[in-house]
Amino acid sequence: MPEMSLKDSIITSLSAQEPWPDNVKLFQPYEVEQILLPDNASCLAVQAFLKMCNLPFDVEMRWNAEFMSPSGRVPFIKCGAFVVSELEPIVQFAANKGVSLCSKLSTEERAEMRAYMSLITNVLVNAELYISWVDQETFNTVTRVRNSSVYPWPLGWIQTRSKRNSVIKRLKALHWYDKTLDQVLADVEQCCNSLSQRLGDRDYFFGTPTELDALVFGHVFTIITTRLPCRKLAETVRQHDSLVALAKRIDEKYFKRA
Amino acid sequence: MGTVHAKAQTENVNSVGGGLFDFEEPETLEEAIPKPTIKLNGVRARVDRVHVDGLSRTKDDIVRSAVDELFHATDFEDVILKAHKVRRSLDSLGCFKDIGVFIDVSNGPGATPEGLEVTFQVRELTRIVGGINTTVSENEGNLVLGVRLPNVAGRGERVSAEYSVGHRSSSNFSVAATKPFTRSALQPVLTTSVYQQNHEYPWSGYRLLDRGVLLDIAFRTSPATKHNLQWEGMVRDTSVLSKTTSFKVRESSGPVLKSVIRHIVTVDHRDESIFPTRGTWVQFSSELAGLGGGVANIKTELQAEANKEIVPGFVVQLTGAAGVLHDVFGTELPEFFYLGGPATLRGFQQRGAGPHCDGLATGGTMYWASGLHLYTPLPFQPGKGGLGELFRSHLFLNGGCLAHPEENSQAIIEALSAVRVSCGAGVALRERGRCACAGSATGCLSALLVEVQKGPNLIHIIVLMKQM
Numbered sequence: 001m002p003e004m005s006l007k008d009s010i011i012t013s014l015s016a017q018e019p020w021p022d023n024v025k026l027f028q029p030y031e032v033e034q035i036l037l038p039d040n041a042s043c044l045a046v047q048a049f050l051k052m053c054n055l056p057f058d059v060e061m062r063w064n065a066e067f068m069s070p071s072g073r074v075p076f077i078k079c080g081a082f083v084v085s086e087l088e089p090i091v092q093f094a095a096n097k098g099v100s101l102c103s104k105l106s107t108e109e110r111a112e113m114r115a116y117m118s119l120i121t122n123v124l125v126n127a128e129l130y131i132s133w134v135d136q137e138t139f140n141t142v143t144r145v146r147n148s149s150v151y152p153w154p155l156g157w158i159q160t161r162s163k164r165n166s167v168i169k170r171l172k173a174l175h176w177y178d179k180t181l182d183q184v185l186a187d188v189e190q191c192c193n194s195l196s197q198r199l200g201d202r203d204y205f206f207g208t209p210t211e212l213d214a215l216v217f218g219h220v221f222t223i224i225t226t227r228l229p230c231r232k233l234a235e236t237v238r239q240h241d242s243l244v245a246l247a248k249r250i251d252e253k254y255f256k257r258a
Numbered sequence: 259m260g261t262v263h264a265k266a267q268t269e270n271v272n273s274v275g276g277g278l279f280d281f282e283e284p285e286t287l288e289e290a291i292p293k294p295t296i297k298l299n300g301v302r303a304r305v306d307r308v309h310v311d312g313l314s315r316t317k318d319d320i321v322r323s324a325v326d327e328l329f330h331a332t333d334f335e336d337v338i339l340k341a342h343k344v345r346r347s348l349d350s351l352g353c354f355k356d357i358g359v360f361i362d363v364s365n366g367p368g369a370t371p372e373g374l375e376v377t378f379q380v381r382e383l384t385r386i387v388g389g390i391n392t393t394v395s396e397n398e399g400n401l402v403l404g405v406r407l408p409n410v411a412g413r414g415e416r417v418s419a420e421y422s423v424g425h426r427s428s429s430n431f432s433v434a435a436t437k438p439f440t441r442s443a444l445q446p447v448l449t450t451s452v453y454q455q456n457h458e459y460p461w462s463g464y465r466l467l468d469r470g471v472l473l474d475i476a477f478r479t480s481p482a483t484k485h486n487l488q489w490e491g492m493v494r495d496t497s498v499l500s501k502t503t504s505f506k507v508r509e510s511s512g513p514v515l516k517s518v519i520r521h522i523v524t525v526d527h528r529d530e531s532i533f534p535t536r537g538t539w540v541q542f543s544s545e546l547a548g549l550g551g552g553v554a555n556i557k558t559e560l561q562a563e564a565n566k567e568i569v570p571g572f573v574v575q576l577t578g579a580a581g582v583l584h585d586v587f588g589t590e591l592p593e594f595f596y597l598g599g600p601a602t603l604r605g606f607q608q609r610g611a612g613p614h615c616d617g618l619a620t621g622g623t624m625y626w627a628s629g630l631h632l633y634t635p636l637p638f639q640p641g642k643g644g645l646g647e648l649f650r651s652h653l654f655l656n657g658g659c660l661a662h663p664e665e666n667s668q669a670i671i672e673a674l675s676a677v678r679v680s681c682g683a684g685v686a687l688r689e690r691g692r693c694a695c696a697g698s699a700t701g702c703l704s705a706l707l708v709e710v711q712k713g714p715n716l717i718h719i720i721v722l723m724k725q726m
Contacts, residue, residue: 062509063512064511064512066512067496067497067511067512067513068508068509068511068512070501078505081502081505083501083505083508151513151515151552152515152550152551152552153550154515155493155513155514155515155551155552158493159513
């Protein structure tokens with residue numbers, strides 16, 4: 001029976017401080033036929049963050065990325081023996097290795113950045129989940145097809161059903177399930193307003209790129225470029241020119257796909 | 259001499275039946291016949307009537323077809339033998355708690371001169387049987403609740419349900435419905451079950467949650483040959499046990515749909531299933547996965563065992579097993595073969611032999627294993643004829659190899675010749691129809707290893723030497 005000895009855990013924590021290796025892989029679902037709006041946003045955010053940090057990585061697409069991830073959410077990176085999932089733990093992990101984008105920021109600015117990041121996870125992520133899983137038209141024509149594309153029948157149906165139930169459970173707990181689409185869009189509008197006010201006419205939120213920029217890029221870029229039958233979400237976000245410009249700027253600077 | 263003859267015959271029938279049903283023979287019946295000078299097979303007899311007392315739920319037609327044979331008896335010996343046979347087939351219906359046989363001269367209207375009347379006194383099983391028990395398996399304690407409805411529709415159908423909760427809050431359940439077709443050829447038994455099972459494999463670092471449907475048709479082509487034809491459809495959810503689990507194991511997480519057709523044939527010529535003294539046992543199973551679902555492979559496995567008593571009480575057992583898995587697509591860790599542990603390669607840790615990655619067993623596609631066992635009475639034979647009969651000293655030497663070779667013959671031969679061997683001694687204990695082992699034993703090469711192992715029906719505490 002494998003046991004985690006004290007020796008192992010010491011080695012683990014020591015090697016966590018080693019520099020960033022070359023063979024880091026980022027795992028995510030298939031971009032073309034599988035990935036869903038919220039997952040795509042967070043995958044893009046992590047990719048943008050790693051590119052901003054100049055940390056080399058390869059993207060690997062797996063149908064079961066979600067299940068391989070230690071937290072059950074995508075994306076996750078494999079760095080040596082470590083498996084780290086989602087943006088914030090990855091930011092922490094990079095900081096442990098001495099790579100940080102917000103080292104020049106003051107304590108207040110960092111707190112502000114955290115506040116904006118949690119605003120995004122609380123509003124944009126939930127809105128994306130709402131559009132994908134609760135909005136009937138989007139669910140039927142996009143989410144259901146894409147989510148079950150990697151499974152044989154009838155497993156696709158079972159998986160989609162159980163995932164939908166768990167998303168709805170989450171949204172119910174956060175009192176988002178009872179909202180109408182208009183209420184959701186109003187929340188998004190408000191969130192975008194405060195983000196674009198903070199951004200003003202600067203290039204980045206805090207002068208230099210930070211993980212907040214990466215997160216905003218991930219969500220805004222995904223929302224405005226993903227074709228969905230429900231265009232209202234994209235239209236709401238598109239009205240904020242400064243955010244769209246930020247997304248385009250980051251896309252051009254870091255994702256120039258030659 | 260008649261009695262003796264009749265009895266010997268009966269015993270013969272019994273052994274051909276090969277422990278088909280554990281049936282207590284009411285010796286008194288045959289031995290009650292008083293004069294040993296009558297040749298039973300010389301007494302002409304015919305069965306005029308058969309009574310079956312005590313039927314309420316059980317349908318007449320299956321009982322009628324079971325007793326039909328009695329009417330073909332021509333002499334008294336035949337009647338006795340056939341009565342025994344009928345009694346056995348009534349028992350195999352699974353409807354009765356106990357069955358008594360009573361043979362009398364027939365009288366009343368319509369009675370013939372040599373006529374006999376046979377009466378079966380049966381007691382039906384209760385409508386519902388329930389039970390609660392606790393089990394301790396490899397790494398979990400379980401509370402098992404079971405309910406059984408025997409003979410639901412009067413023709414031997416039964417429904418059973420089992421629910422178990424483990425202390426690690428894993429819950430398993432199964433519901434099975436069984437229907438025997440006693441009147442058709444080969445007497446097939448059809449079983450349908452629905453189940454959910456949790457398995458944890460700390461040696462490989464993953465956990466399985468299986469939910470599925472199993473259809474099984476069991477039939478016999480000869481008294482010793484049993485076939486099972488199965489179709490199983492399941493959703494298998496694999497997840498890793500911890501954050502530090504090897505990435506190779508992590509890669510196989512996620513739900514898969516699997517559809518399997520399986521054929522298992524078992525030929526059992528042993529005199530007993532636990533501590534046999536003679537006879538062979540062979541099981542051959544073939545599996546074809548991939549008719550629907552996300553996993554396709556072909557799997558074949560052969561297991562065999564031969565027993566021989568060399569000196570009274572000393573039984574040598576030779577065992578062998580081999581398996582081959584051919585992956586077509588989607589075959590992940592849970593499908594592979596694993597070797598090691600009391601059920602496969604005694605003396606090794608569970609799944610201890612074969613390919614490993616970061617200390618976790620990752621399985622292989624080919625294996626063979628063989629063993630030589632010697633079962634003897636306990637030294638100095640304490641409790642001989644009584645408690646001591648439940649114990650055996652057990653010496654073993656076994657070896658085997660599990661590999662995951664490339665598909666080319668040279669590599670296969672090379673991979674399969676990396677043999678792992680272990681030997682040791684222990685004490686085996688028979689425990690109410692099952693067999694458990696406990697004990698201690700002899701020396702060792704460099705270090706003394708004491709291991710406690712528990713297989714499906716064996717507990718073993720052994721000190722052993724290993725050649726790694």
